[in-house]
Amino acid sequence: MRRVVVSGIGVVSPVGCGPTGFWDRLVAGNSGIGRIDRFDTAEYASQIGGQVQAFDANAFVPAKEQRRMDLFSVYALGAAKMAVDDAGLVWEKEDRDRCGVAVSAGIGGIAVLEREHEVLRTKGPRRVSPFCVPMMITNMPAGLIAIEHQLSGPNYAVVTACASALHSIGFAFRGIRDNDADIMIAGGSEASITPLSVAAFAAMRALSTRNDDPLHASRPFDKDRDGFVIGEGSGLLVLEEYEHARKRGARIYAEVGGFGMSCDAFHMTAPRDDGQGAMRAMKLAMADAGLNPADIDYVNAHGTSTPLNDKIETLAIKGALGESDARRVMISSTKSMTGHLLGAAGGFESAVCAKVLQTGTIPPTVNYTTPDPECDLDYVPNAARQAPVRACLNNSLGFGGHNACVAFKRI
Numbered sequence: 001m002r003r004v005v006v007s008g009i010g011v012v013s014p015v016g017c018g019p020t021g022f023w024d025r026l027v028a029g030n031s032g033i034g035r036i037d038r039f040d041t042a043e044y045a046s047q048i049g050g051q052v053q054a055f056d057a058n059a060f061v062p063a064k065e066q067r068r069m070d071l072f073s074v075y076a077l078g079a080a081k082m083a084v085d086d087a088g089l090v091w092e093k094e095d096r097d098r099c100g101v102a103v104s105a106g107i108g109g110i111a112v113l114e115r116e117h118e119v120l121r122t123k124g125p126r127r128v129s130p131f132c133v134p135m136m137i138t139n140m141p142a143g144l145i146a147i148e149h150q151l152s153g154p155n156y157a158v159v160t161a162c163a164s165a166l167h168s169i170g171f172a173f174r175g176i177r178d179n180d181a182d183i184m185i186a187g188g189s190e191a192s193i194t195p196l197s198v199a200a201f202a203a204m205r206a207l208s209t210r211n212d213d214p215l216h217a218s219r220p221f222d223k224d225r226d227g228f229v230i231g232e233g234s235g236l237l238v239l240e241e242y243e244h245a246r247k248r249g250a251r252i253y254a255e256v257g258g259f260g261m262s263c264d265a266f267h268m269t270a271p272r273d274d275g276q277g278a279m280r281a282m283k284l285a286m287a288d289a290g291l292n293p294a295d296i297d298y299v300n301a302h303g304t305s306t307p308l309n310d311k312i313e314t315l316a317i318k319g320a321l322g323e324s325d326a327r328r329v330m331i332s333s334t335k336s337m338t339g340h341l342l343g344a345a346g347g348f349e350s351a352v353c354a355k356v357l358q359t360g361t362i363p364p365t366v367n368y369t370t371p372d373p374e375c376d377l378d379y380v381p382n383a384a385r386q387a388p389v390r391a392c393l394n395n396s397l398g399f400g401g402h403n404a405c406v407a408f409k410r411i
Contacts, residue, residue: 004176005411006253006354007245008087008238010079012189013348014050014231014338017078019086021054022348023355026363027384031215031337033229039195046207048214049193050231050339068131069144070109072234075344076141076189077148079234083185084149087238088250091149099183100153101142102172103236104164106343106398107192108138114196138343141189141234153181159343161398162302163261164188165235166346170259170406172239182241187347189234198230204269206306218340219367220303220333221310221375228304231339235348253354257291257391257407260284264401270308271397275316278302281403282320282393289407291391293321296329296407298356298392300349301379303333303365304340311374313395318377330387332380336366346396350406353394357410360388 009019014032016022025032033050041047052075057066060078069077080103084091091099112135119127134140139157146155154175158167165188172186201207208227210217218229245252262284264277271278286292302313310333318326334352335341341348356362361384368381391409398404 002177002179003242004173004239004256005242005245006237006256007240007250008083009253009351009354010081010083010086010236011348011351012052012055012075012079013233014053016053017055018082026334026337026352027361029337029364029366029382029384031366033214033218033339035214036193038193044198045202045209046198047211048208048217048229050229051193052233068135070112070135071191072105072109072189073141073144075191075234076103077144079189079236080145080185083236083238089238094183096150097152098181099151100181101145101151101155102168102184102186103142103145104157104159104168104188104343105138105141105190106159106161106164107190107197109136110192110197111194112136114194145185160402161400162340162342162345163396163398163402163404164343166350166394166396166404166406167261169237169346169350170261170404173256173259176239176241182244184239185236186239187234187236187350188344190342190344191232192342193230193232201230208305216367218305218336220305220336220365221372221379222368223370223372225305225307225310228306228335229339231341233341233348234344235351237350237354252411254357255409255411257409258285258288260288260405262403264403266401269399271312272401273312275312275319277401277403278313278316278395278397279319281405282316282395285393285405285407289409291407293325295391296321296325296393297387297389298362299329299331300353300392300394301331301333302395302397303335305335309397314375314377326377329378330362330380330385331377332363332365334363346394346404350394353392353408356389356392357408361386
């Protein structure tokens with residue numbers, strides 16, 4: 001069976017950009033969450049977000065082209081270029097029919113939708129941009145990355161809300177394993193810190209309202225958590241067939257071992273209250289990777305900082321690993337520092353898993369100060385930890401009951 005490895009990382013995030021730029025801040029426990037400054041939030045219940053930092057869009061996309069793209073596509077093009085450079089790929093040496101792209105978004109070009117609707121309302125239908133549709137649709141980053149790098153292999157975007165990026169990584173992994181491609185750029189991108197998006201999530205009472213203390217607002221698994229903090233960015237991996245990577249002398253971060261997915265079939269937004277859906281995805285990922293619960297040393301949790309998610313994900317981890325192994329493994333939610341990147345979350349957090357396996361450093365769950373009796377596992381509170389990690393799981397759970405889990409192995 002063909003093996004699949006991670007040979008490149010590209011990150012655009014609230015804690016920094018590049019294959020290493022985000023990592024030091026995560027390990028140090030430095031949050032990228034602050035007050036939203038892109039629009040007036042005075043009337044908003046939630047006024048905080050994880051906005052992208054230290055990203056020079058002009059270094060990746062010419063200004064003229066940016067005017068024809070939503071920001072989530074710009075983030076994706078930047079992250080893709082970072083990942084390709086990090087992998088040391090020279091496309092002229094590759095069969096580009098065997099190289100593809102799987103990049104997702106959960107929401108996509110909502111900023112363009114808001115802007116062009118206002119144009120329609122105030123100026124009429126003839127003034128709406130002819131680029132409105134291609135700027136807005138969620139598959140456009142995958143198409144633009146393929147155009148930029150001239151990659152004519154498999155190309156798609158999976159839309160499963162906050163599980164989108166991890167589903168794309170899982171399907172890209174399967175595509176390489178099944179010999180549909182040798183290289184895939186995979187992950188997600190999102191830029192949904194917009195007036196309508198923030199208002200809509202706030203109307204659901206899903207967002208933290210800890211507006212006077214943004215650095216401590218995202219507090220996964222803490223008893224005093226009051227909702228997630230909206231974030232943005234892009235996390236992309238270069239996935240590559242192992243022998244292909246080895247022959248060209250690529251640096252390998254980790255192996256992608258397995259992929260599992262399931263549906264809660266329960267509620268539009270709430271997770272299944274017994275955790276069975278997420279548990280099943282984790283079990284399927286471990287089985288696909290040939291791993292047992294005793295082999296798992298780390299879980300990068302979905303960990304949104306909402307009351308229901310964190311409690312139920314804790315139940316799911318116990319169900320998937322068994323009580324004793326669940327209490328042994330290290331668990332962290334990096335959303336405590338980035339906020340929730342929505343459809344890009346699984347891509348960014350897969351990059352975290354690759355770095356964990358490469359470095360043996362576990363990033364913390366910050367803002368964990370008051371234990372919750374219903375969240376009683378080892379969430380690596382407040383300080384990073386050095387520990388050998390043989391294998392880890394990455395969880396992403398989306399509205400609609402979508403559950404995804406990817407198992408990574410040390411190589």
